[in-house]
Amino acid sequence: MDDLTANIATVIVGIVALCITGWTMIAVRLYQRQPPLAFDPRREAPWGLWDLLLVLALAFGPSLAVGVYFQPLLGSANPSSEALKELLRWNSFVSVISIFGMITYFQFRPQASLQDVGLNLRGLGHQFGVGIACFMLVAPVVFAIQAMFVLLLKFESKHPLIELLQDDPSAFYVCAFLAVVVAPISEELVFRGFLQGWLERLPLFRADMDSFLLGRRQTSEEDDLLYCETNRDTRRVALMPIIISSTVFALMHFSHGPDPIPLFFLALALGFVYQRTHRLLPCIIVHACLNGTTMLLLWLSLDELGK
Structure with missing residues (x-):
């Protein structure tokens, strides 16, 4: 060694x-x-179902379009590594554009701000510390669950990035950028910030259909304070948004072998952290550190194979 x-x-x-x-x-x-973890209340999410669907289109539409464009090149049984790397480069580019598109939309949407999503610069040191602590608590559990399926039950992980790197290690840096930077930011924005943030308002929802679909256009300070206190006291309701967003997050990885199962437990932890802090940075840090650890272990295994 x-x-x-x-x-x-x-x-x-x-x-x-x-x-x-x-x-x-x-x-x-x-x-x-x-x-x-201490509870930090938030005001009611001002976006509606229409906003959520638009965010999903911004998040996944460009990547799907790139995949469709490259499908003729990848349709063969053994697509070339150059075509796969070109797909990854374009996927990285459009994913970054998607992230900026989602952030810009909510920055300029009436009655909404990035703080509503969880992008808040206040207490950065505390947010960073929560993220690192959560990673150390969750990572061994997630990797243990995954190892149980891979080593004991013989279910192999089938992530496309891993399969590409096994065939062509030269694509490591592009894959690492996607896994450690792009995916954590994009997925935490969508699943914790937008989806779970919207779901948290539903159990306390008392508005008409227009508000349900389009979101709340105006809220008073008294309304926000009442929502914060109601959300603080309604302990049983907090589980529903976490479970739903975690299930959707896990199902998005259904083609990756047994990965959806450990990812579901990861998402439960991320959802809990977001529900308590209403900050995205801790969730992004956990997600990035977990993916970074996976990429590091993969790099070590590829290095051993190359010797």
Whole structure:
């Protein structure tokens, strides 16, 4: 075992130890009837179903269009690695455009702001700390679930990026950019910020159909305070948006072998963090660190194969 592999193994052991310590602390807090994470209320999400559908089109439409365009080149049994890399480059480009499109839409939408989604610069240090702590708590659990399916039940992960890298390791940097930067930002915006944010208002919803479809156009400060207090006191309702958004998130990865199952548990953790903090940065950090760890392990395995 070389020094790099030994150092990584030491880091993994340290993360597992911190994970066990963290879950023990959470168990103690729950036993003392204290929440694992402080609740930060938010005002009611001002967007409606129409806005959500438009966001989904902005998020996934360009990537689907690129996939359709490249389909004739990829339709053969063994598409060339150059065609696959070109697809990845275009997919990266349009995904970045999609992210800016979603952010711009809600920045300029009437009665909405990026703070409503969870993009808030206040308390960046705390948000970063929550993200790192959550990663250390969740990552060993997610990887353990995935390992159980892969090693014990013989279900292989079939992520297209992994399959591409096994055939052509030169595409590693493009794949890493997609997995560690683009996917966490885009998916957390859609599934936690927009979808779960919209779902959180539904159990307390008392408006007409126009407001349901188009969102609330005007709210008073008293309305926002009332919503925050009602949302704070309605503990049972908080699970529904988390479970629904997590299920949709997992189903979006249905073609990746057993991955939807560990990803569902990851999404539950991300949904809980978002529901408590109403900040996207911690969720993005967890998602990026998890994907980054996967890419690092994949790079090490490819490096071993190349020796």
